[in-house]
Amino acid sequence: xxxxxxxxxxxxxxxxxxxxxxxxxxxxxxxxxxxxxxxxxxxxxxxxxxxxxxxxxxxxxxxxxxxxxxxxxxxxxxxxxxxxxxxxxxxxxxxxxxxxxxxxxxxxxxxxxxxxxxxxxxxxxxxxxxxxxxxxxxxxxxxxxxxxxxxxxxxxxxxxxxxxxxxxxxxxxxxxxxxxxxxxxxxxxxxxxxxxxxxxxxxxxxxxxxxxxxxxxxxxxxxxxxxxxxxxxxxxxxxxxxxxxxxxxxxxxxxxxxxxxxxxxxxxx
Numbered sequence: 001x002x003x004x005x006x007x008x009x010x011x012x013x014x015x016x017x018x019x020x021x022x023x024x025x026x027x028x029x030x031x032x033x034x035x036x037x038x039x040x041x042x043x044x045x046x047x048x049x050x051x052x053x054x055x056x057x058x059x060x061x062x063x064x065x066x067x068x069x070x071x072x073x074x075x076x077x078x079x080x081x082x083x084x085x086x087x088x089x090x091x092x093x094x095x096x097x098x099x100x101x102x103x104x105x106x107x108x109x110x111x112x113x114x115x116x117x118x119x120x121x122x123x124x125x126x127x128x129x130x131x132x133x134x135x136x137x138x139x140x141x142x143x144x145x146x147x148x149x150x151x152x153x154x155x156x157x158x159x160x161x162x163x164x165x166x167x168x169x170x171x172x173x174x175x176x177x178x179x180x181x182x183x184x185x186x187x188x189x190x191x192x193x194x195x196x197x198x199x200x201x202x203x204x205x206x207x208x209x210x211x212x213x214x215x216x217x218x219x220x221x222x223x224x225x226x227x228x229x230x231x232x233x234x235x236x237x238x239x240x241x242x243x244x245x246x247x248x249x250x251x252x253x254x255x256x257x258x259x260x261x262x263x264x265x266x267x268x269x
Contacts, residue, residue, distance in 0.1 A: 235256075
């Protein structure tokens with residue numbers, strides 16, 4: 001091997017062993033931290049080569065969320081951003097925020113839960129960074145950049161390897177156990193509120209149907225229905241009482257969602 005080749009291999013090995021930082025986006029409602037974020041934290045802790053995890057809490061009046069994030073095992077520090085814009089964030093402005101943090105923090109991984117909000121946000125960030133996102137990760141490989149994710153509505157599991165310099169990931173929370181409580185709380189760093197240019201999208205209102213049932217993403221039990229129920233009303237009258245008895249979340253097949261019986265966030269297959 002030439003001296004140049006040995007030098008390049010030495011530099012490459014040094015870069016791999018140096019470790020890197022991960023930015024993890026918290027899921028919350030400004031009042032409490034959603035449990036799914038603890039599942040994503042446990043997944044991020046398995047990333048080979050990751051030496052620190054910064055936990056981003058962006059919102060308004062979310063002090064309790066910050067406390068919960070700082071108390072979670074695996075969090076190196078909490079990044080706390082308070083501003084009116086982030087009380088009800090939209091995908092384009094949040095992608096600008098993440099891009100700004102990546103540029104300043106040099107994060108090699110930016111990750112979060114496979115939620116409807118991040119499924120809309122992270123692809124926008126990936127475009128800005130010119131990388132390919134890896135979504136619905138259910139297992140983290142021992143080699144850097146290797147992940148497992150479901151395909152064909154879960155009928156096949158693909159093992160993929162990303163060679164991008166920056167990894168944009170979403171984790172399926174039910175595939176990972178939640179992170180526990182840390183021995184001592186992590187430090188909290190205040191992120192200055194900036195002006196994030198968006199594409200003109202503005203939050204108007206939330207049309208999400210309120211429910212006292214468990215969240216689908218973190219439920220221990222799920223009762224799901226399909227096209228045979230024939231209407232959204234039957235989901236409520238037939239499956240609703242069963243969900244209450246079992247303390248289960250309500251889910252639906254893709255066919256039922258495509259037929260308009262229930263909203264997209266209830267799809268499980």
